[in-house]
Amino acid sequence: MSENYKLIMESNNIYSNNYGDKANIEMPPKRKIAILTCMDARLTPSSFAGLQEGDAHVIRNAGGRASRDAIRSLVISYKLLGTREWYIIHHTDCGMATFTNEIMVNQFSHEEDDEKKQDQWEDFKAAKELDWLTFKDPAESLIDDVKTIRNHPLVPGYIPIYGLIFNVKTGRLEEVNEANEAGMVLETKT
Numbered sequence: 001m002s003e004n005y006k007l008i009m010e011s012n013n014i015y016s017n018n019y020g021d022k023a024n025i026e027m028p029p030k031r032k033i034a035i036l037t038c039m040d041a042r043l044t045p046s047s048f049a050g051l052q053e054g055d056a057h058v059i060r061n062a063g064g065r066a067s068r069d070a071i072r073s074l075v076i077s078y079k080l081l082g083t084r085e086w087y088i089i090h091h092t093d094c095g096m097a098t099f100t101n102e103i104m105v106n107q108f109s110h111e112e113d114d115e116k117k118q119d120q121w122e123d124f125k126a127a128k129e130l131d132w133l134t135f136k137d138p139a140e141s142l143i144d145d146v147k148t149i150r151n152h153p154l155v156p157g158y159i160p161i162y163g164l165i166f167n168v169k170t171g172r173l174e175e176v177n178e179a180n181e182a183g184m185v186l187e188t189k190t
């Protein structure tokens with residue numbers, strides 16, 4: 001086992017010993033919040049947003065993008081588990097702004113004619129078929145994603161969708177008016 005594995009198990013042992021009343025936390029998020037954010041290791045939503053176990057759903061992927069799978073999670077989050085406020089949080093210095101679809105696909109480049117490299121050719125084709133959801137500017141990607149979610153047919157108009165940018169230099173959540181406006185409630189719940 002790796003050193004990390006051992007450290008994780010040791011830390012978890014301490015956590016579990018102090019678990020106490022957390023055993024009684026119910027499944028639906030208590031504060032009815034869902035957050036979609038980037039997997040970036042510098043972002044810890046429980047710390048920067050003051051969340052405790054049981055408070056919120058946190059959905060993460062590379063970039064915090066409104067991918068099909070992120071939307072799947074958000075729809076389950078409201079429909080079955082009662083969340084009523086969504087926060088889309090992108091951040092400064094995101095790795096997803098440092099490459100393009102083309103650069104990503106070229107990580108799998110190959111010699112097309114070389115039969116020995118058939119597997120690599122398959123990888124290359126698979127990489128080309130994926131949209132890697134890269135972007136240039138976090139505010140732009142944020143506004144795009146809020147709009148995508150707001151306009152999705154399975155997302156009800158009564159859920160406010162807030163768009164924020166986490167600044168990795170200050171730890172501050174910065175408001176993006178255009179994103180918040182795009183995510184405004186369209187209707188009240190009937």
Ligand SMILES: [Zn+2]
Pocket residue numbers: 038039040062063064091093094095096
């Ligand atoms: Zn990121």
